[in-house]
Structures are given as C-alpha cells and as structure tokens.
Amino acid sequence: PGATNASAGVHIAYQDSTPMILFIGQVGSDMVDREAFQEVDYRQMFAPLAKWAAQIDRVDRIPEYVSQAYHIAQSGRPGPVVLALPEDMLRESVVVKDAVRANPAKARPGQDDMSQLAHLLKMAERPIMMVGGPGWSNQVRQQVEAFCDRAALPVCSSFRTQDYIDNRHPSYVGHSGIGPIPSLKSAIEDADLLIVVGARLGEMTTSGYSLVESPNPKQTLVHIHPSASEIGRVYRPELAIVSTAQGFAEALSQVDVAPMKRDQDRVGKLHEAYLSSLTPIETPGDVKMEEVVKHVDASTDDRAIICNGAGNYAGWVHRYYQFRSFRTQLAPTSGSMGYGLPAAVAAKLDAPDQEVICFAGDGCFMMHGQELATAMKHNLDITIIVSNNSTYGTIRMHQERDYPRRVSGTDLSNPNFAKLAEAYGAWGTRVERTADFPAAFAAARAYKGPALIELMTSPEAISFGTTITKLRGGA
Known part of the structure; x- marks a missing residue:
C-alpha cells in the first residue's frame, strides 16, 4: 500500500x-x-x-x-x-456542520521564568545558547541574535538547523552536529550554563549524549520547549520553560543582562574559531567536495535553499556552507536517505523565486531519483549535485573503522547519473576534475529546468575528516 x-x-x-x-x-x-x-x-x-x-x-x-x-x-x-x-x-454522504478551525494554545514564559534566567545569566562565566526545534521564524531569529549581542552570549545550532542563525553573525560559533569543531565541542562541555531554545538535545546534537550527560548534565541547563512532556524526558534541567520559540524570543526583551562576570572577548574568540574551521581540509581524489561546496557557497545569494538527504557527503555541506537566511536548509534530522531531491522539488514549488540546490550521494539519490520526473513535469529550475563514489559511504566508514578491510554490501554499481538525468529530459553533465566544476555549475544554473551535475569522487575521501587509509591504521 x-x-x-x-x-x-x-x-x-x-x-x-x-x-x-x-x-x-x-x-x-x-x-x-x-x-x-x-x-x-x-x-x-x-x-x-x-x-x-x-x-x-x-x-x-x-x-x-x-x-x-x-x-x-x-x-x-x-x-x-x-x-x-x-x-x-x-x-457515504451526510449533512453536518463543519468544526471550528483548530487554534491551539501557544505557551509563553512567565515573568518568574525570565527573572530566573536573568539571574543565571548574570552568574554564569561560560554560558552558551543552542537553538533548534519547531516554531522559528525570521523574526524569532532576529530577536535571538539581538539578545545574544546584548548579552555577549555565544550561540550554536543543533543538528541540521544551521539556518536558524545567520552563520556570519558575530555571536554564531558553530553547528552541534556530526563531528562538531573542537572549539564548539569544548565550549559546550565546559559551559557552566547551557540555554537550549527549542532543540530536543538528541543523539546527533549531543554526539551520542556525551556533550551533555544524561540524565543530570554537569552544565546548568535551561531548557525551553513548547511541549512540557519533552522537557525532562532525557535531561533534568535546572530551569524548565514551557514556551514556543516565538514566545520566548519576545520575552527576551525583559531580561536585564548587566552586569556580567564573564570575559567579553570569549564570543569573539569562539566566532573566530568557527570562521577558521571554514578553511577547507584537503581530501583525496580528483574531485574535492570541500572545494565544490566552497564554490557553491561563494556563488549563491543569501536566499538560496540548500537540500540534502543522508550520507557522509552531507558532512562537507554542513562544515563548509554558510547559511545566511532562515529556512534555507532542508535536511532531515532523522537521517533519512533520499530526502534531498523531493525536498528540492517541494522547495521550488513553494518558493519559485529562490534558487534551490540539492546535494545527494549516489546511494542517497538512488532512493528517490525518480522524482526527477516530478521536477520535469513542473519544469522546475533546480540544480542537483550528486557525489558518486560508488559506495554507501557512511556504512563503509563504519566497516573500515571497526573491521578494517572486511567490507560487505557497500559497493554500488551505479548508472551514469548525467545520462539518467537526460533520459528524464533534464540537463546533465559529469565532472571528473575539481577545476571543471565552476563551469558546470554555471551552466546548470543557467539552464531552464532541472539540471544535474555528477561528481566522480573518490571513495578514499570517505568523509570530510578522514580517509579509508587512516581508518585502516595507515598514515
């Protein structure tokens, strides 16, 4: 069915x-x-x-x-x-009155909640805020950014919510996802106050519940979430605030953050460490994903929507692309393969005036590549970038890490994805050298309709941070 x-x-x-x-x-x-x-x-x-x-x-x-x-x-x-x-x-048919339109109550923080938060902030020396979850908007983002400025408060994003804060904002210090940068990892582990706005603090965000220990975090935890049943389910907070992101953001104007005990330069140092992490780490192969993502980042405007599914290829996107506007990242926190292309189709239908770019791995694309037919039906201007390393990269990485050279069921026999795109009526091309990507990307963006670029990447570059040789114990 x-x-x-x-x-x-x-x-x-x-x-x-x-x-x-x-x-x-x-x-x-x-x-x-x-x-x-x-x-x-x-x-x-x-x-x-x-x-x-x-x-x-x-x-x-x-x-x-x-x-x-x-x-x-x-x-x-x-x-x-x-x-x-x-x-x-x-x-069947029947004459019956329609129901009243649903209008759920929206939780907001109380005055005591915000007073306690202000007290905790004044006492904290190493606070950090983490954002994520439902109910955000561009206005909420601006209010949170303004508060972080005023409070000298570093802010990070939870797993795959990097578009909740302008990554160029001086208070932004990184993405708490898979493989967080060392400065952010230390900032969360060493924080004496962790303010979580909307996020659940799930497995991916907490690096397997290690950055924040369950059930009793060593950080003083303030957890803001719209569902009372979510707060305290995994972590016991010092201060629990049942509120939507919008309600909390509006209440932040009540918080007096002066005087403060903490180092005013701390936020700047953490932001600089984040900016330094954007410098690409070179990986093996003739097509380097880090250079591809950096070129896309430099070429697109602030409103470009970036979509991806699941796979190690996404690590390069999360590490090297800077999200500048709210609701420009579509990526499943469940890690569902095949998400990227259907998301790109939906994004372009919903926002036809915004550029939409889909990143996919070869295994990821094969899950729902047939949605090219939908893109063709609606003649959608979307650019699809497929990293083809002929392997299920994430699973292969785990195999090589835990059982070096004992690889099973992760090699793929793929079609020519560029030709497959052409078979659907879309534009397609293959890129076998990094130097050829800028021209291919420009041509894809200029094309009126779906366009696909197939990147012939090396399986040796198994992730943005390691290689198969290193996993096997080599240099």
Missing part, C-alpha cells in the same frame, strides 16, 4: 517536529480483519511514528476528526497525524 511508502515521511516529520496530516484510503468495513487486498491496520502501524493515528468509521464525524488532527498536529511539539478512511465511509 502507498501508506507503507509514506512511513519514512511520517517518521521524518516526527523527528523534525513538522506538523503534517496523512490521509490513507482503507479497505471497506466489511473487509476488515480478513487480510483483504492491501489491508493494514494503520492505527497500529503508525502509532509509534505519529502523534496520533486514528480511523474515521462514520462520515458524520469527519469534521470532528479532521479538526482534532489539525489541533494535535500543531499543539505543543508539532508532528504528524494519520487518519485512515474506509472505502465504504468515503462513499
């Missing part, structure tokens, strides 16, 4: 805290529990993946269920809702 294909999207929405409603056609009520054609108990299937999974058995209750779905999807921590629709119910 199509709903089984949708399960990955539901899980992505759950981990990304994205409000979404999925309507599923179900077999007729007279067929239930007979293992009818394509029958699945969707309430059981989606129960662990969604905030709510239900079935509408009576046509007169459609307004009630749909209103409830909108309410649950948007309340507290937003997320996906699944509604199954039996075939016989869909054929």
Whole structure:
C-alpha cells in the first residue's frame, strides 16, 4: 500500500517536529480483519511514528476528526497525524456542520521564568545558547541574535538547523552536529550554563549524549520547549520553560543582562574559531567536495535553499556552507536517505523565486531519483549535485573503522547519473576534475529546468575528516 511508502515521511516529520496530516484510503468495513487486498491496520502501524493515528468509521464525524488532527498536529511539539478512511465511509454522504478551525494554545514564559534566567545569566562565566526545534521564524531569529549581542552570549545550532542563525553573525560559533569543531565541542562541555531554545538535545546534537550527560548534565541547563512532556524526558534541567520559540524570543526583551562576570572577548574568540574551521581540509581524489561546496557557497545569494538527504557527503555541506537566511536548509534530522531531491522539488514549488540546490550521494539519490520526473513535469529550475563514489559511504566508514578491510554490501554499481538525468529530459553533465566544476555549475544554473551535475569522487575521501587509509591504521 502507498501508506507503507509514506512511513519514512511520517517518521521524518516526527523527528523534525513538522506538523503534517496523512490521509490513507482503507479497505471497506466489511473487509476488515480478513487480510483483504492491501489491508493494514494503520492505527497500529503508525502509532509509534505519529502523534496520533486514528480511523474515521462514520462520515458524520469527519469534521470532528479532521479538526482534532489539525489541533494535535500543531499543539505543543508539532508532528504528524494519520487518519485512515474506509472505502465504504468515503462513499457515504451526510449533512453536518463543519468544526471550528483548530487554534491551539501557544505557551509563553512567565515573568518568574525570565527573572530566573536573568539571574543565571548574570552568574554564569561560560554560558552558551543552542537553538533548534519547531516554531522559528525570521523574526524569532532576529530577536535571538539581538539578545545574544546584548548579552555577549555565544550561540550554536543543533543538528541540521544551521539556518536558524545567520552563520556570519558575530555571536554564531558553530553547528552541534556530526563531528562538531573542537572549539564548539569544548565550549559546550565546559559551559557552566547551557540555554537550549527549542532543540530536543538528541543523539546527533549531543554526539551520542556525551556533550551533555544524561540524565543530570554537569552544565546548568535551561531548557525551553513548547511541549512540557519533552522537557525532562532525557535531561533534568535546572530551569524548565514551557514556551514556543516565538514566545520566548519576545520575552527576551525583559531580561536585564548587566552586569556580567564573564570575559567579553570569549564570543569573539569562539566566532573566530568557527570562521577558521571554514578553511577547507584537503581530501583525496580528483574531485574535492570541500572545494565544490566552497564554490557553491561563494556563488549563491543569501536566499538560496540548500537540500540534502543522508550520507557522509552531507558532512562537507554542513562544515563548509554558510547559511545566511532562515529556512534555507532542508535536511532531515532523522537521517533519512533520499530526502534531498523531493525536498528540492517541494522547495521550488513553494518558493519559485529562490534558487534551490540539492546535494545527494549516489546511494542517497538512488532512493528517490525518480522524482526527477516530478521536477520535469513542473519544469522546475533546480540544480542537483550528486557525489558518486560508488559506495554507501557512511556504512563503509563504519566497516573500515571497526573491521578494517572486511567490507560487505557497500559497493554500488551505479548508472551514469548525467545520462539518467537526460533520459528524464533534464540537463546533465559529469565532472571528473575539481577545476571543471565552476563551469558546470554555471551552466546548470543557467539552464531552464532541472539540471544535474555528477561528481566522480573518490571513495578514499570517505568523509570530510578522514580517509579509508587512516581508518585502516595507515598514515
């Protein structure tokens, strides 16, 4: 059934805290529990993946269920809702009043919350803020940036939320994702006050729950989140504030941050360390991903939308691309392969006046490369950059690290991706040397319609920070 294909999207929405409603056609009520054609108990299937999974058995209750779905999807921590629709119910008709439009309550911090936060800030010598999670906007970003300026407070982004703060902002100190830069890692580990706005402090953000120890962090933890059930679930905060990002950002104007005990130069030093990390580390091979990403970064404007799925190729994007505007990064916090191209299609349909660029690995692209057909149908100007190293890079890296040379099932026999793009009617080209990428990128951007650049990268450059030779114990 199509709903089984949708399960990955539901899980992505759950981990990304994205409000979404999925309507599923179900077999007729007279067929239930007979293992009818394509029958699945969707309430059981989606129960662990969604905030709510239900079935509408009576046509007169459609307004009630749909209103409830909108309410649950948007309340507290937003997320996906699944509604199954039996075939016989869909054929019925009834006259019934529509439900009132869902308008979930939005949590805001109390005055005592902000007073306690102000006190903790005044006493802290090594504070740091981390941002992420749902409910952000460009206005929220600007308010948080202004507060960090005023409070001499360094701010970092949680896993794959780098567009929440302008990466050029003097208070921005890096991305707490896979392989954080050493200065940020130390700043989080050594912080005496950690203010987390919206983020869940998940596995990827905390480097396997090591940067922040569970359940009792050594840092004084202030956790701001729109869902009370999320606060304290993994970490016990000193101060828990149930609030949306917007409500908290608006309340920051009440916080008096002077006088402060801390070193006023600390933020500048951490920001400089972040800027230094943008200098590319050379990797093996004729096509160097670090140079490709740096060229894309230098060529695009502040509103360009960057999409990627899952794979080691994304590490170069997260390390070397500077996000400058809110909602310009589309990347799954669940690490779902194949996300990038469908996300790019959706982004271009939603924001036709913004440039959209999709990064993908060869294995990642093969998961949903057929969405080129959708891009062609709508004649979307998107640029797709496929890093082809003929391997499932992340899995290969783990194999070589833990069992050197004992590789199993990670080699790929790929098509010619440039020719595949042409078969769909798109523009395609192969790049086999780094020096050839700028011209190929310019041609792809100039093309009216989907354009794909296939990068012939080396599997030896298994990640932005190591090589297969090093993993095997070589120099």
